[in-house]
Amino acid sequence: MGDNAAMSAYQVPVDPTKVSGRRIVAVIIDVLIVYLLSIAVFAAVAEQVDTRRDLCSDATNEICIDVGDTVYVAEGGDAGLVSGASLAVNVAIFILLRGLTGATPGTLLTGIRCVREDGRSPGLIKATVRSVAGIVDYLPCCFPLVGFITMLTTKGHRRVGDMAAKTFMVRSRDKGRPVVVPGLTPAAPVGYAAPGYGAAPYGAPATTVPGVGAAPTPDAQWDADRGTWVRFDRGQQRWYGLDRVSGDWYPL
Numbered sequence: 001m002g003d004n005a006a007m008s009a010y011q012v013p014v015d016p017t018k019v020s021g022r023r024i025v026a027v028i029i030d031v032l033i034v035y036l037l038s039i040a041v042f043a044a045v046a047e048q049v050d051t052r053r054d055l056c057s058d059a060t061n062e063i064c065i066d067v068g069d070t071v072y073v074a075e076g077g078d079a080g081l082v083s084g085a086s087l088a089v090n091v092a093i094f095i096l097l098r099g100l101t102g103a104t105p106g107t108l109l110t111g112i113r114c115v116r117e118d119g120r121s122p123g124l125i126k127a128t129v130r131s132v133a134g135i136v137d138y139l140p141c142c143f144p145l146v147g148f149i150t151m152l153t154t155k156g157h158r159r160v161g162d163m164a165a166k167t168f169m170v171r172s173r174d175k176g177r178p179v180v181v182p183g184l185t186p187a188a189p190v191g192y193a194a195p196g197y198g199a200a201p202y203g204a205p206a207t208t209v210p211g212v213g214a215a216p217t218p219d220a221q222w223d224a225d226r227g228t229w230v231r232f233d234r235g236q237q238r239w240y241g242l243d244r245v246s247g248d249w250y251p252l
Contacts, residue, residue, distance in 0.1 A: 015181055016174040017157045019112045023169055026106030027144065030093060033105055038086040045078040090131075099127030102175055113175040114167050120176065126165040134161025155184040216242060 042063065049071050063082050064073040074082050093104050102113040102121040114130070116122050122130065137147025137159045147159040156168055156179070168179045208214050209222045220229040220242070229242040230252065240249040 016170040016179060017168050017181055019169055019171060020151055020157055022110040022112045023151065024148075026104065026110045026112060029106035029109060030104050034086065034089050034093065037089050038082065041085040042072070042074055042082045045081055046072040046074045049073050094131045095124060095127045098122065098130075099124040107169075111172045112169050113172050114169055115175055115179060116167060117179050119174070119178050122165060122167050126167055130161040130165035130167055133164035134159060136160040156181045
């Protein structure tokens with residue numbers, strides 16, 4: 001009786017966008033990948049030159065790096081190759097990969113994803129808008145101070161790029177589900193089961209569904225999208241769906 005009462009208690013959903021710490025680690029990983037790949041291309045084409053030449057002052061078609069008393073320079077076409085490779089890596093990671101899958105190497109390792117409000121991957125257009133507008137997040141001078149402040153102070157923990165593209169960063173397990181942020185996004189409709197957003201469902205559970213019958217357990221809710229009953233298992237801390245043929249519950 002007590003367990004059923006606890007299972008039936010409606011709670012405010014947990015904000016799935018509270019992943020700021022993971023985001024910071026993911027950014028560090030992604031930036032390091034871009035940097036290391038760019039350095040690898042530079043190392044492959046650069047030449048060691050006379051350190052007495054001041055090559056890093058006014059040249060616009062050169063990329064140079066000082067390593068101790070040695071200067072390495074990529075000139076002309078080689079400099080263009082390094083710049084092009086760096087741009088290609090950025091596009092591949094932050095537009096193609098993120099747009100199509102919602103992930104980058106950093107977010108894959110930290111267990112978060114970039115999604116639209118409906119929980120799907122952002123797509124190439126939104127990923128492009130997010131990256132271009134996200135340049136503001138890296139002010140001042142490539143240090144992401146703006147992005148850090150907005151991520152910590154806005155509802156949904158969104159940076160400028162997120163707000164421009166209308167995207168969110170959520171835990172991997174929340175990808176594919178509508179993003180529910182109290183006070184920002186629409187609440188789930190009455191009777192809708194929202195796995196992962198809290199220890200119990202919110203909204204009035206449908207105890208009887210026309211053409212289907214009564215709920216198999218007091219805490220079950222009808223999920224029209226899945227065409228079956230779903231329930232939250234407090235002990236396992238996860239949602240289960242009902243196999244209506246076998247009568248068994250399976251993890252969602």
